[in-house]
Amino acid sequence: MFRYILAALPFIGVLVCIPFANKVEPYVFGLPFVLFWIVMWVVLTSILMGIIYKLDPANKEGESK
Amino acid sequence: MNIALVIIFLFLLLSLYLGIQARKGKDMNLEQWTVGGRGFGSVFVFLLMAGEIYTTFTFLGGSGWAYSKGGPTYYILAYGCLAYIMSYFMLPVIWRYAKEKKLVSQSDFFVSKYKSPYLGVLVSLVGVVALVPYLITQLKGLGSIVSEASYGSISPTAAIWISTLAITVYVMISGIHGSAWTAAVKDIMILGVVLFLGIYLPIHYYGGLQPMFEAIDAAKPGFLTLPEKGQSISWFVSTVLLTALGFYMWPHSFGSAYSAKNEAVFRKNAIVMPLYQLVLLFVFFVGFAAILQVPGLEGANGDLSLLRLSTQTFDPWFVGVIGAAGLLTALVPGSMILMAAATLLANNIYKVFAPNATDQQISRLAKYLVPVVALIALYFTFQGGAAIVALLLMGYSLVTQLFPSLLFSLFKRNFVTKQGAAAGIIVGVATVAYITVSNSTIGTMFPFLPQVLKDLNVGIVAMVVNVIAMILVSLVTRSSAVESDQAKAA
Numbered sequence: 001m002f003r004y005i006l007a008a009l010p011f012i013g014v015l016v017c018i019p020f021a022n023k024v025e026p027y028v029f030g031l032p033f034v035l036f037w038i039v040m041w042v043v044l045t046s047i048l049m050g051i052i053y054k055l056d057p058a059n060k061e062g063e064s065k
Numbered sequence: 066m067n068i069a070l071v072i073i074f075l076f077l078l079l080s081l082y083l084g085i086q087a088r089k090g091k092d093m094n095l096e097q098w099t100v101g102g103r104g105f106g107s108v109f110v111f112l113l114m115a116g117e118i119y120t121t122f123t124f125l126g127g128s129g130w131a132y133s134k135g136g137p138t139y140y141i142l143a144y145g146c147l148a149y150i151m152s153y154f155m156l157p158v159i160w161r162y163a164k165e166k167k168l169v170s171q172s173d174f175f176v177s178k179y180k181s182p183y184l185g186v187l188v189s190l191v192g193v194v195a196l197v198p199y200l201i202t203q204l205k206g207l208g209s210i211v212s213e214a215s216y217g218s219i220s221p222t223a224a225i226w227i228s229t230l231a232i233t234v235y236v237m238i239s240g241i242h243g244s245a246w247t248a249a250v251k252d253i254m255i256l257g258v259v260l261f262l263g264i265y266l267p268i269h270y271y272g273g274l275q276p277m278f279e280a281i282d283a284a285k286p287g288f289l290t291l292p293e294k295g296q297s298i299s300w301f302v303s304t305v306l307l308t309a310l311g312f313y314m315w316p317h318s319f320g321s322a323y324s325a326k327n328e329a330v331f332r333k334n335a336i337v338m339p340l341y342q343l344v345l346l347f348v349f350f351v352g353f354a355a356i357l358q359v360p361g362l363e364g365a366n367g368d369l370s371l372l373r374l375s376t377q378t379f380d381p382w383f384v385g386v387i388g389a390a391g392l393l394t395a396l397v398p399g400s401m402i403l404m405a406a407a408t409l410l411a412n413n414i415y416k417v418f419a420p421n422a423t424d425q426q427i428s429r430l431a432k433y434l435v436p437v438v439a440l441i442a443l444y445f446t447f448q449g450g451a452a453i454v455a456l457l458l459m460g461y462s463l464v465t466q467l468f469p470s471l472l473f474s475l476f477k478r479n480f481v482t483k484q485g486a487a488a489g490i491i492v493g494v495a496t497v498a499y500i501t502v503s504n505s506t507i508g509t510m511f512p513f514l515p516q517v518l519k520d521l522n523v524g525i526v527a528m529v530v531n532v533i534a535m536i537l538v539s540l541v542t543r544s545s546a547v548e549s550d551q552a553k554a555a
Binding site for chain 2: 049
């Protein structure tokens with residue numbers, strides 16, 4: 001269950017929170033804020049998927065092969 | 066012939082060579098030709114899937130939209146990322162089933178799940194129809210690359226003919242093995258070229274990223290965010306959702322999922338793929354950098370912004386390298402699309418009506434259909450004038466209509482019947498077709514709605530209608546099926 005909650009976070013971040021992030025300032029790493037916001041979620045997705053991969057029992061059996 | 070063109074053609078020859086090499090010593094039956102014998106590991110599946118995803122659409126379309134639309138372009142970065150999350154959970158299930166049943170194509174999956182060959186025909190038709198605009202984007206892209214890199218000495222029309230010929234020969238020679246090898250070369254090139262352009266151009270012309278964005282914001286206030294109306298926040302949310310659902314519904318991406326060696330491949334890819342998406346960011350930078358440097362490219366010509374800015378900035382030999390990278394981004398997906406369409410027509414449509422055809426005949430037919438499909442796409446390429454991204458969005462609206470019945474088929478107890486699945490797909494596709502042909506938006510169909518709803522991607526309407534039809538027809542056919550069962554029992 002915890003895995004699904006983690007997997008849902010980027011959907012919330014990108015789809016639900018976008019109205020609050022839709023602005024140019026402040027610039028972060030030289031990017032307009034809304035672009036930074038999306039980039040941040042892309043990176044977080046990767047990290048979250050890494051955590052989910054570690055937690056997923058389906059991958060334990062696969063490693064021994 | 067200038068040096069830029071020479072370099073581009075050398076790369077074309079190299080990819081043909083790789084295609085022929087990859088095929089040597091392998092007996093090519095239909096399964097070999099299309100799913101590579103299901104023997105590809107993480108790296109190759111990654112390259113194949115990345116190969117399809119990072120296409121001319123990304124290279125020219127992504128920069129083109131950044132150039133002409135600004136903020137709405139960010140959707141391209143968002144949807145892939147959400148699609149990978151879903152792929153983690155969905156693809157292993159699909160792969161396992163496909164392996165067990167020895168499936169080759171996407172429509173085999175529907176045939177097997179819903180036990181209806183005619184549903185397979187329907188799914189294949191949707192697939193082929195959706196693939197055509199996708200193929201057109203690749204041909205248009207290739208055409209622009211060759212003609213821009215020739216500095217006008219080759220007309221776009223001639224360039225598109227040459228490109229189509231190249232893709233067709235490539236596919237007929239190599240099948241999927243060629244795609245995988247060329248994908249490897251292409252990914253390295255595109256990474257290098259895009260990173261370089263995306264970093265160099267903003268610094269060269271503006272002194273950095275933030276100064277570039279500040280200059281654009283000053284010249285065009287509001288351009289860098291999602292607008293209030295039109296491609297607004299509700300457009301963004303609905304489009305990201307739709308395209309994320311449609312991501313793996315393309316017959317060719319579904320098909321390349323079959324080529325994995327085991328299911329862990331997908332789970333690992335889901336970790337790396339989102340990061341790989343960031344390449345797009347640099348593509349956007351190129352488009353943004355072009356706004357104030359090569360102004361005046363209207364409408365679909367925005368797709369030329371990357372090439373125009375490159376020819377203005379660099380020596381011809383480097384334009385050649387950029388063009389070669391662009392060539393590969395069209396060649397790999399273009400070949401996958403062509404192959405997918407040809408296989409669908411031969412194996413999933415023709416074979417249903419000619420059940421006695423041998424595998425060899427089907428294999429041969431698939432090969433001969435490659436140039437036919439290419440010619441059809443070529444015809445439409447010369448007809449329409451839409452921008453690359455707009456074309457692709459239309460294809461997405463079509464394939465996404467397959468998502469509901471696919472999703473339900475993955476559950477152990479699926480209440481959707483084959484009639485329900487067919488009804489949903491037909492109604493959904495018909496809605497997309499009507500919307501596209503009549504050029505309507507939710508705003509024109511329902512003018513009384515508030516702006517938030519008016520801006521929703523029209524694909525959502527088709528999807529909702531699709532799901533309603535699917536459920537209603539399933540309920541009706543299901544109860545009649547139960548009744549006839551009871552009648553038999555009595």
